[in-house]
Amino acid sequence: MFLWGSNARDAHPIWFHHLLKGIQNGARLHVVDPRRTSSAEWADVWLGLNVGSDIALSNAMAREIIHAGLHDETFIARGTTGFEAFRDSVEPYTLELAAAATGIPADVIRDSAHQYAKADRAMICWTLGITEHHNAVDNVVSLINLALLTGHVGRYGCGCNPLRGQNNVQGGGDMGALPNKLPGFQDVDNPEHRTKFERVWKRDILPEIGLNLTEMMYAMEHKELTALYVIGENPAQSDADATHVAHLLDQLDHLVVQEIFLTKTAQLAHVVFPATATWAEGEGTVTNSERRVQRVRKAVEPPGEARDELWIMSELAKRMGRGWGHPSAEDVWDELRSLSPDHAGMSYARLDALGGLQWPCRDETDPGTLFLHARLWDEDPAKRGRLAPFSVVQHEGPVEQPSDEYPLTLTTGRRLESYNTGVQTGGYLSPLHRGESLDLSPEDAARLGIEQGDMVQVTSRRGTVQAPAHIDRGLRAGVVFMTLHFPDAIATNLLTINATDPRSGTAEFKACAVRVEPIRVAHSVGARRAEPFAAAGDD
Amino acid sequence: MDLHLRHAAPTDDERAAVDALLGPPRSAWDGGERGDIRDAHTAAGGREAREQRHLLLPALRALQARVGWLSETGLDYVCARLNVPPADAWGVATFYALLSTSPRAPRVLHVCDDIACRCKGAAELIETLERTVGPAHSHAPHGDQVAIDPEGAVWMRSPCLGLCDHAPAAFVQEAGVEPREFLVGDAAAVILGEGEGSRSLRRSFDSLRSLRMTSNGAQLGMTSNGAQLGVTVDIPQRGDPALILLKRVGVVDPTAISAYRTTGGFDALRKAIEIGADAVIREVTDSKLLGRGGAAFPTGRKWDAVAKQPARTKYLICNADESEPGTFKDRVLLDGDPFAIVEAMTIAGFATGCERGFLYIRGEYPLGAERMQHAIDESREHGFLGADILGRGVRFDIEIRRGAGAYICGEETAIFNSIEGYRGEPRNKPPFPAQAGLFGLPTVVNNVETLANIPFIVLEGGAAFARIGTEQSAGPRLFCLSGHVTRPGVYEVPFGKTLRELIELAGGVANGRTLQTVLLGGAAGVFVGPDELDMPLTFEGVRAAKATLGSGVILLFDDTVNMSQILLRIASFFRDESCGQCVPCRVGTVRQEEALYRIASGKPLGGVAQEIALLDEVGLAMKDASICGLGQTAYSAIESAIHRVRVLGMT
Amino acid sequence: MTAASQPLVQLQRPTHATDQSRRMSTRTISCTIDGTPISVREGTTIFDACRQMGTEIPTLCFLDTLHPVNVCRVCVVELEGARVLVPSCSRAVEEGMVVHTNSPRVQHSRKLVLEMLASSVDLSTTPNVAEWIAEYDAKPERFGPPAPPAPAGTRDASIAGHHAPPNPDFAATVAEPTKIDNDLYVRDYAKCILCYKCVEACGPDHQNTFAIAVAGRGFDAHISTEFAVPLPESACVYCGNCIAVCPTGALMAKTEFDKRAAGNWDESRMTATDTICPYCGVGCTLRLHVDEGEIVKATSPLENAITQGNLCIKGRFGWRFVQNTAAPAGSDVGNGRH
Structure with missing residues (x-):
């Protein structure tokens, strides 16, 4: 198991249980992360790379695997394209070059490459450590390259898996909440797909691909986008370079926010629709990281005037002159099943009885699909479908490099007890809540004369925040760490850089250059767990 | 493992004690200094790091020996070095009576309070200590500020120390840079001879340190970091030519391999390798040797079962955790003829296909441990242990593991957990040790005395051995x-x-x-x-x-003995030594002691007969439903005293 | 130094995961249970074999999601030819076994075990045990009146191998004050039967945090953090997976503890609804226990393949925002869902 840019121990604790069971049954764990996280502490090998040097590492591993003859020629021939170009592209990535770029000793890179290649079954899982970079897509495909190279694809216990950070980020994609997709990953620019939907929806569907979040921001900035309907998202605090985003939202002609709380974004809105926490107050489905569709059910009534999300949208449609009636969640789902072949077999009855199904699930006898891409191994070329392409990618490093003025690299992430901007997790008390902090290595702390709990000022080219310091032995000199869990108290995203990946639209939350200075006022923020930091109490 | 460590620096003494056992830390990630550039970018953890856990008890013992107790910083450092969660280490540390998890004076006198010593004035000795020195040491709750007097001494009661032939017995632990541990025979005379009061206890330690204890005119061994190797151990039958197991005890220098060899030592090993493993097992089977630890299982069958296991790695354990009250035979063998144990273990390892052997010796036998370590080292040096024994390509080596005050660790599966660095709790059987024992692998566990028979069996043949004794009890x-x-x-x-x-x-x-x-x-x-x-x-x-x-x-x-007090002491022993795992034993030993206490203090619930009926019911449940032999036999002696010998006069 | 430098070949100690990975053989084994012949797959425990034939064996320490520790001894059965009774929860059926699940010997041991537990532990919130006590005619009071609670910290400070003499007027108990050291869950060890479940769930069977262990020995054995420090100083990550497996209510969410203390806990009027956790993408099933329109507890079904009854701190305790009608104190609003 390669856990790459993921601290699943804290971010996906129950998934990590399964990993630990694998470890008990003999699996080896390699963790690639600039920090020695709690996940990394479980690893047989921790590869503590420099922030943003992932491609140098993966390309060097690929080169090593090829040079050692450990690549899977059968699979490469059968299921892939572009191997030769890829092989040539990684040739400059010697172990020495990678060691220099990543900081990881060459022997460790070599051993890890060999172990990955030689394993019977091996899996690469990643999280935002791979995707929150300006070259996120390059990072992802460079990991896919490794899997293709070794044939660790399309077989049980193999593959490449992004561990989803939210309970329905996969479901959002499934349902077509992507600029280029219709529900069931059908293409907006495919007339055949469009026609199918148009027949049921009795509407024309624009053939143009829409905007991703970054492009929307750009469009707002250029007054090409003047009205926005935001459902369950808090871009005013969750996006990089928060000051700028708030400004863009503020200047919209019309902003509608559908939310369960009056968030920072909702405060900027012209109209707020108070919504339900659907997972407990409504009905529907969500899709988890393993493509398992599961039911959410109503356990309690929503408070006050909060309305079911589906009701809000139906009412909105009605008032815009489209009479949908008031379909139930199951009605909507059944329509989806009629349009998305991958979901066709997933009736509510089956989802209830089986506790969820993994798509593709094409009819009501289909048990669902444990893993994808087995077709690439098929001996019959006709059954292999589109072959998996190797991608040529180059190491670039973060956009912002440390300088004399900003000598430290700030990387961001999550903590176990908190979640994203903290709306939900601010609602309960826990001894683990300790508020935001600037985590830094003992070495940097000593150099800067900072002690545990001291207030420090953190400054990037975009902004400055103050935070108590927390000395973390898992960090090395030169790397500091913050989360975005407590934006009201400490708005970490004032610091982060809005350098986004052109294809995914993700910003480089994982790397920006900062300067840390102690503020010479005594401040008592206690040790990590001894004194719970009540950033948010409950009612 | 993502351990929750405090990373509070250990004291120099604590670090030194642990590093002396484990060597220096390999990296900043297992307790070493930060700063290495390699450490900043990689760490080897995982299985290899977690598999250090079996060194937990040795490490805790090392801390205890150096500092006198297990502090938070000391335990934290051990946990960092061995990748053991602190709560787990705490669970292990609090399992053993010889480890102190609260501040304690560096010198501790453990005074035997058990049944054999009670026949020789132990109760009077303890009463005198209570009166003159003060109450026995007890645990200071966590967080209490306890100033430790670096010269201080305390006393505690102890279960049987295995020195019943020199009762009343005591055991001394002295923590420090050069820690000392030794058994004291005829302790009443030694301790009380110096006068009274706590100062005298301290003085007693000083005199104990330089003392050669004598009892019944015999010189007893004590350790002093090797300085007194060569002291002989005496037995009443010393020199009797008919002796087989004890023939060298008190006669042949137990520290000299040459003396061992000139008295037939290692001849059996040589012969064993000559005739081959199968033949050795055949001889042992023919000898009808039954285990001497208490269960009387045929040794040949046990060996055969392990030898037939397909696993590549198997382990041998010599069980020297002799702690049964009134038992001291293994101590005499360990002290008096250690090379014979090495030889016997080596033959057993060779015959069963084990390349690693562990000698698990109770913590209260420091001389035995020292003698055995010396014998192992000498044997290795002379080619009787190691990778190429006698130049015949046979590989076997022995590692000593010392207990730390837990009778239950002598149970044949509890000993596995203790060696593996876990609480010495017995395991459920099946699986039996021959299938899944130490570290989950096939394991032979033999008692010291059982193994002591092996050289004779190999040299003289199983048939010759079987002719000794009776038809069903050979040897x-x-x-x-x-x-x-x-x-x-x-x-x-x-x-x-x-x-x-x-x-x-x-x-x-x-x-x-x-x-x-x-x-x-x-x-x-x-x-x-x-x-x-x-x-x-x-x-x-x-x-x-x-x-x-x-x-x-x-x-x-x-006829002078008040047997109700003796029964109460036996009940108290089992209550103390129950590991606490299963309900019948954990609670049953308490209910048993309570009933006997009520009888002894003249306050029986509903009369003595009713108490005895209650004891019988509790005893039957312990016997029927307990996990291991401890609970299953915890009522055995008491039951017989009540119903067979009628010491309480009833029934 | 000793052979410390030489690595030892070690197999993984058995855990729930290794139990699960052991492939069940397809071979069929026949045995007789209470006079009825039954055939089961090789590797089936006596307990499971009984379950298959509709005989429920009482147990306290066994749970399908944990490696059996067979310590409570409530589930012992009589096996013909065996010297002592055997724990049905962990003993695999062997060919030709003749098992009696309710023989006089079994009844005697079960009765005594129940008496021993009930006389030393507060079983007032242990499901089923009152019926068992009646069924086996157990009389825990015959050991004498229960001893009053020990002062806080006394049991934590016990020394292995040493104990105070008994008190002839009382039967010893494990009673001690409830440990309340955080807002999420309480530890009432007066109710602890030492079944090891919490230690297994926190440790190798699921969570692998190892915040707690069994410490001390014999009757003084107890569940403890290192140096008995309060939970906020320990390794605890508040997943509550210990609460999920505790069979006696010794470990209890603070919400439930407080409602019980106020006399306001009535499971008969509660509903339980399964939904999916609103946090990360693992998709853990949350069972929301609702009382009078308010969520009072979150659990996960043991039989759920993703969770096996486990959750993390967010899943088990992070639901409160749903019913926080006021904005969380100390912040100028709730922020938005990201």
């Missing part, structure tokens, strides 16, 4: 005579002697008094009355008499 047997007997000690006789003959061999009841009862087999054994002395001490003889040989204990009580 010689060691008996531990103590209590009110004229010449206490370990006696070797061929199977077949009666109880009366054994008592007579030891000079009869001491001071010509009348015998009240005899405890056979230890606290887990059976009391028999003075009318049963013609019982043959063979497996079949005791079985017919519904008694047991157990570990060979023959403990005499004369």
Whole structure:
């Protein structure tokens, strides 16, 4: 198991249980992360790379695997394209070059490459450590390259898996909440797909691909986008370079926010629709990281005037002159099943009885699909479908490099007890809540004369925040760490850089250059767990 | 593992103690200094790091020996070094009576309070200590500020120390840069001879340190970091030419491999390798040797079962955790003929296909541990251990693991957990050790005395051995005579002697008094009355008499003894030594002690007969439903005293 | 130094995961249970074999999601030819076994075990045990009146191998004050039967945090953090997976503890609804226990393949925002869902 840019121990604790069971049954764990996280502490090998040097590492591993003859020629021939170009592209990535770029000793890179290649079954899982970079897509495909190279694809216990950070980020994609997709990953620019939907929806569907979040921001900035309907998202605090985003939202002609709380974004809105926490107050489905569709059910009534999300949208449609009636969640789902072949077999009855199904699930006898891409191994070329392409990618490093003025690299992430901007997790008390902090290595702390709990000022080219310091032995000199869990108290995203990946639209939350200075006022923020930091109490 | 460590720096002493055992840390990630550039970018953890756990007890012992207790910083450092969660380490540390998890003076006198020593004034010694020195040491709750006097000394009660032939016994632990541990025989004279009061306890330590203890005119061994190697161990039958197991004890220098070799040492090993593993097992099977630890399982069958296991790695354990009250035979073998144990273990390892052997020796036997370590080192140096034994390509080596005050660790599966660095809790069987034992692999566990028979069997043949003793009880047997007997000690006789003959061999009841009862087999054994002395001490003889040989204990009580106090002490022993895992034993041993306490203090619930009925019911549940032999036999001796010898007068 | 430098070949100690990975053989084994012949797959425990034939064996320490520790001994059965009773929860059926699940010996041991537990532990919130006590005619009071609670910290400070003499007026108990040291869950060890479940769930069977262990020995054995420090100083991550497996209510969410203390806990009027956790993408099933329109507890079904009854701190305790009608104190609003 390669856990790459993921601290699943804290971010996906129950998934990590399964990993630990694998470890008990003999699996080896390699963790690639600039920090020695709690996940990394479980690893047989921790590869503590420099922030943003992932491609140098993966390309060097690929080169090593090829040079050692450990690549899977059968699979490469059968299921892939572009191997030769890829092989040539990684040739400059010697172990020495990678060691220099990543900081990881060459022997460790070599051993890890060999172990990955030689394993019977091996899996690469990643999280935002791979995707929150300006070259996120390059990072992802460079990991896919490794899997293709070794044939660790399309077989049980193999593959490449992004561990989803939210309970329905996969479901959002499934349902077509992507600029280029219709529900069931059908293409907006495919007339055949469009026609199918148009027949049921009795509407024309624009053939143009829409905007991703970054492009929307750009469009707002250029007054090409003047009205926005935001459902369950808090871009005013969750996006990089928060000051700028708030400004863009503020200047919209019309902003509608559908939310369960009056968030920072909702405060900027012209109209707020108070919504339900659907997972407990409504009905529907969500899709988890393993493509398992599961039911959410109503356990309690929503408070006050909060309305079911589906009701809000139906009412909105009605008032815009489209009479949908008031379909139930199951009605909507059944329509989806009629349009998305991958979901066709997933009736509510089956989802209830089986506790969820993994798509593709094409009819009501289909048990669902444990893993994808087995077709690439098929001996019959006709059954292999589109072959998996190797991608040529180059190491670039973060956009912002440390300088004399900003000598430290700030990387961001999550903590176990908190979640994203903290709306939900601010609602309960826990001894683990300790508020935001600037985590830094003992070495940097000593150099800067900072002690545990001291207030420090953190400054990037975009902004400055103050935070108590927390000395973390898992960090090395030169790397500091913050989360975005407590934006009201400490708005970490004032610091982060809005350098986004052109294809995914993700910003480089994982790397920006900062300067840390102690503020010479005594401040008592206690040790990590001894004194719970009540950033948010409950009612 | 993502351990929650405090990363509070250990004291220099703590670090030194742990590093002396484990070597320096490999990286900043296992307790070392930060700063190495490699550490900043990689760490090896995982299975290899977690597999260090078996060194936990040795590391805790090292801390204890150096500092006198296990501090938060010390425990934290051990956990960092061995990748053990602190709560787990705490669970292990609090399992062992010789480890202190709260601040304690560096010098501790453990005074035996058990049944054999009570026949020789232990209760009076303890009463005197309580009166003159003050109460026994007790635990200071966590967080309490306890100033430790670096010169301070405390005393505590102890279960049987295995020095019943020199009762009353004591055991001394002295923490420090050069830690010392030793057993003290005839402790009342030694301790009280110096005067009274706590100052005298401290002075006693000073005198104890330079003392050569004498008791019954015999010199007893004590350790002082090797300085006193060569002190002989005495036995009543010393030099008797008929001896097989004890032939070298007190006669041949136990520290000199040359002396061992000139008296036939390692001839058996040589022959074993010559005839081959299968033949050795055949001889052992033919010898009809039965285990001497108490369970009397055929040794040949045990070896054969392990030898036939397909696993590549198998382990051998010599169980020297002798802790059954009244038992001290293994101590005499370890102290008096350590090379023979090395040789026997090596033969056993060779025969069963084990390349690693562990000698698990109870924590209260420092001299035995020292002698054995010396014998192992010497044997390795002379090619009798190691990767190429006798140049014949045989590979076997022995590692000593020392207990830390837990009777239960002598149970054949608890010993696995103890060696693996876990609480010494017995495991459920099946699986049996021959299938899944130490570290989950096939394991032979043999008692010291059992193994001591092996060289003779190999040299003289199984048939010759089987001719000794009786049809069903082959070979010689060691008996531990103590209590009110004229010449206490370990006696070797061929199977077949009666109880009366054994008592007579030891000079009869001491001071010509009348015998009240005899405890056979230890606290887990059976009391028999003075009318049963013609019982043959063979497996079949005791079985017919519904008694047991157990570990060979023959403990005499004369008519002066208040047996209800002795029964209470036995009950108290089991309550203390129960690991606490299963309900019948954990609670049953408490309920048993409570009932006996109420009887002894004249406050029986509903009368003595009702208490006895309650004891019977509790005893039956313990026997039927407990996980291991401890609970299953915790009522055995008490039951026999009540119903067989009728010491409480009822029934 | 000793052979410390030489690595030892070690197999993984058995855990729930290794139990699960052991492939069940397809071979069929026949045995007789209470006079009825039954055939089961090789590797089936006596407990499971009984379950298959509709005989429920009482147990306290066994749970399908944990490696059996067979310590409570409530589930012991009589096996013909065996010297002592055997724990049905962990003993695999062997060919030809003849098992009696309710023989006089079994009844005696079960009765005594129940008496021992009930006389030393507060079983007032242990499901089923009152019926078992009646069924086996157990009389825990016959050991004498229960001893009053020990002062806080006394049991934590016990020394292995040493104990105070008994008190002839009382039967010893494990009673001690409830440990309340955080807002999420309480530890009432007066109710602890030492079944090891919490230690297994926190440790190798699921969570692998190892915040707690069994410490001390014999009757003084107890569940403890290192140096008995309060939970906020320990390794605890508040997943509550210990609460999920505790069979006696010794470990209890603070919400439930407080409602019980106020006399306001009535499971008969509660509903339980299964939904999916609103946090990360693992998709853990949350069972929301609702009382009078308010969520009072979150659990996960043991039989759920993703969770096996486990959750993390967010899943088990992070639901409160749903019913926080006021904005969380100390912040100028709730922020938005990201």
